[in-house]
Amino acid sequence: MKPAAAAPGVVAVAYSGGRDSTALLFATLRVAHALGLRVVALHIHHGLQAKADDWLRHCRKQCDAWKRQGWPVTLAWTRLHLHLTAGDSVEAVARRARYQALRRLALEHGAHTVLLGHHRTDQAETFLLQALRGGGVAGLAGMPVTATREGVAWLRPWRNRPRSDIEAYVVQHGLAYVDDESNADDRFARNLLRQQVWPALVGAFPQAEAALADAAAWAGEASACLEALATLDLASLDDGLGLDVQACRRLGTARGRNALRVWIRRMSGHRPSASLLERLWQESAGVSARRWDWAKGELRLYRGRLSWVGRVVAAASEARALPATHLSLKGGGIVAVPGWGGALRVERVREGGVAWERLRRVELRGRQGGEQFQSGHGRPPRALKKQFQAAAVPAWQRQGPLVYDAAGHLLFVPGLGMDARAWATPGRPQWRLLWEPLA
Incomplete structure (x- = not known):
């Protein structure tokens, strides 16, 4: 889709109604009011929690109150209808759908910039979770301060600020926000980390948050270097007919797997798992034809060329x-x-x-x-x-x-x-x- 031209002086803020997004929206409105900018608060109704309707009402009430004070805010919201299949992660499906909906709402209101309320504590937690899952450098890099995808710039202005700063800001300005009770459910890995691991970690190592966030930054630089190297390699490995697997293997294990990893992500839209990469690397040796299920589609090896075909195209036979x-x-x-x-x-x-x-x-x-x-x-x-x-x-x-x-x-x-x-x-x-x- 070709994004519509950005409306002058419009910025969007992802607004769940929770503490972090409320603080970010309030801070953005204060600046926007002084500069003559317009702000669109984007609310996504996931329909996964019993209180989701109450959260939407809270967001409407808060934005209406700010608007009566003369602040330049408009609330835009949409309800998601998630389609889950066997084996899907509800969190992952909801996250992808949320970002797609945020992008659509932002463009509809002429905003090509969306602000997100993630902070340094979120970044440190992400680094730990990715490390515990055996994530590579791309996963360890966590959340970038800025990223541009499909015509929208995603900014995290508070990524280098600790959660304690946001908590103090909310108290200072007496901001009302909603609490998501699912944040206390330790069946989710991040909640378990926050409630049982994090307090002990920072108690033993007070600088843990800053140190882990720094490590994520180093991982981000390493990931960018690997991406650039893969781009150089893929220029000669993929001629539009597929990836030349044998030429890829001739680069050596580390460099070849890096090129393969990036190629799969670009083709399918999903970062390949370590187990898939291992299988491909081992099972493609000396083989001219083979198939592997991946990302609701297939990776197909034929005459030494690897291609990815989505489920829809595979079912329709092109x-x-x-x-x-x-x-x-x-x-x-x-x-x-x-x-x-x-x-x-x-x-x-x-x-x-x-x-x-x-x-x-x-x-x-x-x-x-x-x-x-x-x-x-x-x-x-x-x-x-x-x-x-x-x-x-x-x-x-x-x-x-x-x-x-x-x-x-x-x-x-x-x-x-x-x-x-x-x-x-x-x-x-x-x-x-x-x-x-x-x-």
Whole structure:
């Protein structure tokens, strides 16, 4: 999806209603009020807790109270409907869905920056948990201060501040917040660490929090170096037909596995486990064809080339083999697309969309080769492969149908968004499409 142009002076804050996010939203509003900025408070209703409705009411009440005081805040919220399958981690699924929803809400309100309330204690805890799980340097690096993904900058302005500073700030300003009772449930690893391990650790080593956060920072630098090395290696290992496994092995175990690890993450969207890497490294030696289940899809080795195919594409035996599908999107909302393994979401936008009449009858096609896409006005149309590469769109986000209007003009490409040649003129009502594959 091509993000909409950022509205001037708009910043978003992830706001659960808890202590940390309440403190961050309050601090942001104080600065925004002085600078003439607008703030969008983003609340995600997970539907996993009995008191989730109460938390939403609290957030509404608090934002309304601040707005009556003349502070520039707007509350935007959405309810998640999680789709879990056997073996899924509720925490992991909810986390992925939460970030996707935060991104969507932020872009809808013209904000391309989202502030998150994580602090130094969170970072130190993450380092410990990753170490106890046998995580590599990417996991040990924890949460970055800033990261840009899919048109949104995620910032953690308090990542280097201890929890005690936030607690003192809340008391100083008399801020009201909600308590998530699940934080006391020691069936979750982080809660167990906080309640039983952390007090003893900092009691014996008072500087543990700062030291662990420093270690995470070192791991972050090491991870960045490994990512850069993998990028150099993959330039010659993957020619678009798949990863040359034997050439990868010739780099040596450490360097070759690093390239393989990064390649799998980029293709599937999931960081591979140590056990998967070990299996691939051992089982691909001297073998020309093999398959491994991974990330709701398959890693396929054929004639020395490794590729990753998502479940939807695997089941459909390649989208380009499907016949063209005709349908109308005039009803808007979410439109299921039988046979393609997903649905199209139709959303109204201020810019970067197409006129309504072009969606009355559309045609869905698989990639045939030779298609071109224009990413913005003043930019030349380029082959889809080059556009995907330029936008760093991983293979797992490219799956889905191309959408054409009744006249055969390309409107939408999954992973890239609406073709600029089809954009409606400014000020005219317009809509954009999003592709939502089945989980």
